[in-house]
Amino acid sequence: MYRAVVHIPEGTRVGQALNNVRNLLDDLPGEIEIVLVLNGDAVGALSPGSAHTDAMRKLQVRGVRVVACTRSLRKHGFDPGALIENVVTVPGGVTEVVRLEADGFAYLRP
Numbered sequence: 001m002y003r004a005v006v007h008i009p010e011g012t013r014v015g016q017a018l019n020n021v022r023n024l025l026d027d028l029p030g031e032i033e034i035v036l037v038l039n040g041d042a043v044g045a046l047s048p049g050s051a052h053t054d055a056m057r058k059l060q061v062r063g064v065r066v067v068a069c070t071r072s073l074r075k076h077g078f079d080p081g082a083l084i085e086n087v088v089t090v091p092g093g094v095t096e097v098v099r100l101e102a103d104g105f106a107y108l109r110p
Contacts, residue, residue, distance in 0.1 A: 002032040005100040007109045009040035009093070016110040018055045025062050034059075035100055039069035039093025041076055046083045053084055060086050069093030 004024065008017045017036070024032055036059070038046060045052040046068050060066060070089045073080050080089045090096045101107055 002028055003034075003100075003103075003105045004032060004108050005035045005037055005097055005105040007093075007097050007107065008036060008038045008042040008045075009109075011041040011044055013110050014038075014042055014045040014052050015055075018052060018059065020108065020110050021059055021064060025059075025064070033063070033065075033105075035065045035067060035105065037067045037069070037093050037096050037100070039072040041072075043068050043072045043076055043078055046087050047078060048082070048084055050084075056084055067093070067096055069096075 006017055006021055008014055021034055021036065024034060044050060045056065056066060066087045068083060068087050068089050070080055070091050072093060073089070097107065
């Protein structure tokens with residue numbers, strides 16, 4: 001089983017990151033666990049009106065776990081309770097990335 005954490009700290013990289021995740025899921029069906037960690041201005045992609053909402057939801061249906069940095073949400077004026085469904089919030093995005101890497105997840109950053 002492969003495990004990957006995809007770190008997205010920049011809003012301009014969200015689309016590319018989501019494409020990378022789709023490719024991983026297509027190439028390694030049933031063999032990969034993926035966690036998306038969004039921080040910085042990328043957290044805007046998790047608001048219900050985002051251009052990435054549908055793509056995010058489709059990846060969640062395929063088993064991708066989506067994590068948002070609470071500090072970044074607050075800094076950029078997003079209510080942690082008003083995100084798309086099934087997004088997990090953590091105090092710090094970079095802390096979550098480090099934790100996942102320590103647990104054996106490969107680090108990817110588009």
